Amino acid sequence: MSQMHQQAALSNCPSCAEPLESGDRFCGACGYDLSASAAPSSDTPTLTMNNGSVPRPSAPAEDEDAQGAVWPRAQQQDATAHPSGTHLPTDLPGMDSDGSPLPSATAPGAPGPGVRFDRPDEPDEYPLQAPDPRVAAESGAPGEPAAVCVACRAGRVDSDGYCENCGHAQPRERDHMEQESGPVAAVSDRGLRHHRNEDAFAVGTTALPDGSAVAVAIVCDGxxxxxxxxxxxxxxxxxxxxxxxxxxxxxxxPQQAMHEAIVAASHAVNSLAEEPASAREHSPHQNAPACTLVGAVVTAGLLVVGWVGDSRVYWVPLDRTAPPARLTEDDSWAAQMVAAGLMSEAEAYADERAHAITGWLGADAYELEPHTASFKPDRPGVVVVCTDGLWNYAESAEEMAGLLPPDAAARPLHSAQVLVGHALDGGGHDNVTVAVVPFPAPPQGAGSA
Incomplete structure (x- = not known):
């Protein structure tokens, strides 16, 4: 019996008893798949073995039927809805597709007259409908459940990161990242205008040869x-x-180590230009992969910073009566104009060319000029390492200090979250990444990673 004949013969939905029209393939009231139910007839019932996944829109949200019985996954996929609301597996021996026993005239285990064990042909295409998220989650490789769309909560996410049902782009892993490693923490966010996060960070702790602790924070802006x-x-x-x-x-x-780290980072970025890229990602007219870098190394008595580009490091003393300071100078058009005495800082950074960088890491860079500097602060404080996605909304050291919570040294992750939140509240025009490192570094073993 073809699916079309089954549908034409049904007058009411087997699941909710809603009246049906000729040719309906799904119930308009509950969404029940009518192709899963055979029309009642006076001849011998037909049993179709169906090993495929059948969406069950009318099933309860949890993995149990209306009476509270939990079905194994293998049985749930082959279940049809009984008019009473109980979902019965269609492949149970001696049971018809509507849940009634087959005629007992046949010997146990032997197919009765008119019983078919072949599967009906699949139609050329199915009507568009939201699949059952439980079925979608089980359709991936064993041990790797397929992701379900965060927007419609039903469609499966394809390999390109888009929902196959509603087309919604799914959040990428790097859209928002947070990490806390001992006394240092960092937060990165895509922002509100960019379609992906091109920032990255790395934080960690280790020990010097004398056993004292040292914290490291690196922030890069693509x-x-x-x-x-x-x-x-x-x-x-x-x-x-x-x-x-x-x-x-x-x-x-630490200052020599910072210089070597910037050189190593440069080599890593340069090597990307030598890798074969897909036609979608590369053309002869595009520049080689490139980014900026800024970093800080904090020990018990020394603060070292290093940078290439326009990401920054700020120093904020815990005693807010002492002045904060910016510890880096931008490799940018605006900074060059100010350094040459051609413009004031306000005039230069108001120009549309202000953020054109003059130094970066990448095969297209003119030459690599790592900048490093060492400081010996005379009091406890906090080091803020950030991209321009933050300092565009708090450019001066005083503004940055005003945003930092008073307990920043004790709660670096919370403080980084606050600073990222300020950038998002201000418009989030760029990716924003912030690392917060207390100075001095706490003794080794005091929360180190």
Whole structure:
């Protein structure tokens, strides 16, 4: 019996008893799949073995039927809805598709007259409908459930990150990231205008040869006009962090270790230009992958910063009566105009060319000029390492200090969240990434990663 004949013969929905029209394939009231039910007839009932997944829109939200019985997953996929509301598996021996016993004239285990064990042909296409999220979640590879759309909560997410049902783009893993490693913490967010997060960070702690603790924070900002800026920032942050965490325990001076880390990050980004890229991601007219980098190394008595580009480091004393300070100088058009005495800082940063960078990591960079500097603060404080996604909304050191919570040294993750929230509240025009590092570094073992 074809599916079309089954549908034409049904007058009421087997699930909710709603009257049906000729040719209906799904119940308009409850969404029940009418192709799963055979029309009642006077001849021998037909049993169809169905090993595929049948969406059950009318099923309860949990994995149990209306009477509270929990069905195994394998049985749920082959279940049809009985008019009473109980879902019965269609492949149980001796049971018809409507839940009634088959005629007992046949021997046990032997198919009765008119019983078919073949599967009806699949139609060329199905009508558009939202699939059951439980079925969608089970349709992936074993041990790897398929992701379900965060928007419609029903469609399956394809390999490109879009819902197959409603087309909604799914959040990427890097859209919002938070990490706390001992006394250092960082938060990164895509912002409100960009379609992806091209920032990256790396934080960690280790010990110097004398056993004292040291904290490391690296923040990178992908150059949007370049190819694969998100890959560039990720590669640079990882390479710099790994280099620092390997060099410092060997006794390398923190300022020299920072210089070497920036060089290692540069090599990591340069290598991306040598990798084959898909036609969608690369063309001869695009720049090589590129990013900026800024970092800080905090020990018990020394603060070292390093940078290439326009991401920044700020110093904020715990005693807010003492002045805060910006510890880096931008590699940017605006900074060059100010340094040359051609413009005031206010005039330069008001110009549309202000954020054009003059230094970056990447194969297209003119030359690599790592900047490093060492400081010995005379009082406790907090180091803020950030991209321009934050300092665009708090450019001066005084503004940054005014945003930082008073307990920033004790709650670095919370403080980073507050600073990112300020940028989002201000418009979130760019990706925003912030790392917060208390100074001095606490003794080794006091919450180190």
């Amino acid at each position: 150059v949007s006009s370049a190819t694969r800026p998100d890959d560039a920032s990720l590669a640079a942050s990882r390479a710099a962090s790994e280099c620092l965490l390997a060099a410092l325990p060997r006794g390398t001076h």
